[in-house]
Amino acid sequence: MYDVAIIGTGPAAVSAALNLKLHNKSIVWFGPSELSRKVEKSEKIANYPGVPMVTGPELNNMFHNQIDEMGIEIQDKMVTAITKTGKGYMVLGGNDIYDAKTVLLTIGAASAKGYPGEEELLGSGVSYCATCDGYLYKGKTIAVFCGDKRFEHEVEYLSELAEKVILFTPYKDCEIDLPNVVRGEKPMKEICGADRVERIRLTDNSEIPVDGVFILRNSVAPATLLRGLESDGAHIKVDRDMNTNKAGCFAAGDCTGRPYQIAKAVGEGNIAAHSIVEYLGELEKKQQEAKA
Amino acid sequence: MYDVAIIGTGPAAVSAALNLKLHNKSIVWFGPSELSRKVEKSEKIANYPGVPMVTGPELNNMFHNQIDEMGIEIQDKMVTAITKTGKGYMVLGGNDIYDAKTVLLTIGAASAKGYPGEEELLGSGVSYCATCDGYLYKGKTIAVFCGDKRFEHEVEYLSELAEKVILFTPYKDCEIDLPNVVRGEKPMKEICGADRVERIRLTDNSEIPVDGVFILRNSVAPATLLRGLESDGAHIKVDRDMNTNKAGCFAAGDCTGRPYQIAKAVGEGNIAAHSIVEYLGELEKKQQEAKA
Numbered sequence: 001m002y003d004v005a006i007i008g009t010g011p012a013a014v015s016a017a018l019n020l021k022l023h024n025k026s027i028v029w030f031g032p033s034e035l036s037r038k039v040e041k042s043e044k045i046a047n048y049p050g051v052p053m054v055t056g057p058e059l060n061n062m063f064h065n066q067i068d069e070m071g072i073e074i075q076d077k078m079v080t081a082i083t084k085t086g087k088g089y090m091v092l093g094g095n096d097i098y099d100a101k102t103v104l105l106t107i108g109a110a111s112a113k114g115y116p117g118e119e120e121l122l123g124s125g126v127s128y129c130a131t132c133d134g135y136l137y138k139g140k141t142i143a144v145f146c147g148d149k150r151f152e153h154e155v156e157y158l159s160e161l162a163e164k165v166i167l168f169t170p171y172k173d174c175e176i177d178l179p180n181v182v183r184g185e186k187p188m189k190e191i192c193g194a195d196r197v198e199r200i201r202l203t204d205n206s207e208i209p210v211d212g213v214f215i216l217r218n219s220v221a222p223a224t225l226l227r228g229l230e231s232d233g234a235h236i237k238v239d240r241d242m243n244t245n246k247a248g249c250f251a252a253g254d255c256t257g258r259p260y261q262i263a264k265a266v267g268e269g270n271i272a273a274h275s276i277v278e279y280l281g282e283l284e285k286k287q288q289e290a291k292a
Numbered sequence: 293m294y295d296v297a298i299i300g301t302g303p304a305a306v307s308a309a310l311n312l313k314l315h316n317k318s319i320v321w322f323g324p325s326e327l328s329r330k331v332e333k334s335e336k337i338a339n340y341p342g343v344p345m346v347t348g349p350e351l352n353n354m355f356h357n358q359i360d361e362m363g364i365e366i367q368d369k370m371v372t373a374i375t376k377t378g379k380g381y382m383v384l385g386g387n388d389i390y391d392a393k394t395v396l397l398t399i400g401a402a403s404a405k406g407y408p409g410e411e412e413l414l415g416s417g418v419s420y421c422a423t424c425d426g427y428l429y430k431g432k433t434i435a436v437f438c439g440d441k442r443f444e445h446e447v448e449y450l451s452e453l454a455e456k457v458i459l460f461t462p463y464k465d466c467e468i469d470l471p472n473v474v475r476g477e478k479p480m481k482e483i484c485g486a487d488r489v490e491r492i493r494l495t496d497n498s499e500i501p502v503d504g505v506f507i508l509r510n511s512v513a514p515a516t517l518l519r520g521l522e523s524d525g526a527h528i529k530v531d532r533d534m535n536t537n538k539a540g541c542f543a544a545g546d547c548t549g550r551p552y553q554i555a556k557a558v559g560e561g562n563i564a565a566h567s568i569v570e571y572l573g574e575l576e577k578k579q580q581e582a583k584a
Contacts, residue, residue: 270339
């Protein structure tokens with residue numbers, strides 16, 4: 001059982017990981033190993049103290065060197081579900097289950113909100129995992145939201161099973177060219193159905209009947225990821241110590257609210273790490289008292 | 293009238309200043325121009341993301357270069373009083389008065405608590421300013437707390453006026469050698485008196501009768517600095533946007549609470565700057581509406 005599972009690899013996560021490692025905590029860390037794409041795409045960063053006028057790729061590279069030097073590893077896996085257990089949290093990363101005493105969510109702002117209908121129909125036609133659920137859609141019509149080029153192989157896998165795939169990507173240079181994969185003419189805006197997925201609605205309000213919807217994102221909407229997690233608008237609700245409403249679950253960075261800034265994320269990651277260390281200390285004390 | 297007065301020159305202030313400058317806000321910034329002594333004294337900093345294994349002096353130097361490059365200046369003055377006015381805040385920096393629409397307190401943790409009796413007897417025998425009040429103690433006995441070597445010239449100035457000076461310093465290599473300046477045998481722990489200063493109490497509970505007490509610190513206890521400022525234990529109470537209980541007054545860094553960490557300070561400085569920009573925008577809108 002790990003001390004901490006960190007979900008996401010942006011600046012908040014980097015900051016937390018450095019501190020947790022210095023405190024000798026065991027960490028399992030999930031997310032793109034190339035770190036934050038948002039940072040990567042920043043042309044010039046002028047307001048990060050200590051590193052004057054840096055490009056996003058340069059700063060990400062600095063982050064990378066720092067975690068490498070400290071011997072911290074990243075599992076390049078997407079986390080699609082977190083469940084509270086008696087002893088902590090069970091984290092589904094890729095197709096594997098990991099146990100951790102605490103969880104730190106640093107999942108960014110972009111993914112903070114899912115599609116309308118997404119949470120309600122999850123497991124009833126909505127899936128986050130091609131490998132897990134693809135076989136259910138043999139010979140059927142599915143919609144696939146591919147949030148990142150790195151998931152394109154999953155789209156290809158789904159196209160081998162499904163009869164027809166309607167594909168949505170937020171980026172332009174999609175390289176998938178398969179006879180049964182067609183592009184959505186407008187972006188998807190809603191997933192519809194009474195008890196299970198029946199159709200999707202696009203931004204022009206046109207509707208397309210589908211049997212299922214696969215959503216391949218770097219991360220999942222917080223309330224979908226962990227049931228009962230309290231939100232504040234589009235953000236995860238936290239207090240000044242980065243506690244969420246779930247004991248042992250912390251959050252930091254863009255997912256907790258504005259300003260969406262590297263310095264803010266780094267600061268919150270640091271605070272969260274310290275809160276986690278304190279929480280683990282109290283947990284241990286309680287366990288020793290229970291034994292005595 | 294300045295947009296913002298920043299009190300203190302630690303990492304929170306550096307982070308805020310960079311952001312406020314990028315937003316074209318006019319800044320008056322008070323504190324030691326050599327920046328944070330706490331950072332300066334750090335041997336190795338291993339957990340500041342983006343800057344692996346750096347010494348305190350190196351990091352301070354990076355901060356310095358960055359603010360120099362952006363053309364941001366520091367007034368090497370101690371702020372001893374802040375007063376809320378109809379239009380914003382009046383800040384006493386050294387012997388000069390500065391007007392600002394908003395105030396950002398980044399005054400560190402060490403100075404968050406004054407001596408018992410300090411706030412109550414301020415202006416009744418307790419003074420923060422040798423130049424302002426020294427002449428009141430001609431031929432009298434005074435206690436002086438000199439919190440930093442840089443204030444020693446003020447102690448010398450006071451020794452020219454007072455008959456006897458009982459000196460307290462938190463550091464050891466004090467260079468003052470004057471016939472009428474004696475060292476306190478134990479640290480001062482309390483300032484006593486009914487309506488005005490009558491005596492001081494030391495940590496061994498011995499008491500010394502004095503006519504006045506001068507306290508020369510890099511910064512002043514928050515509630516003394518700005519009357520009515522709400523605290524939370526030894527810290528300034530803030531919300532997640534770094535608002536204090538006083539509209540237009542913000543706080544960031546160690547003075548708002550633990551963990552006392554550079555990353556946390558930098559994050560809070562960033563958040564405070566964004567809150568200030570927003571506050572100034574709303575202020576301007578209100579003023580335009582009032583004119584129309």
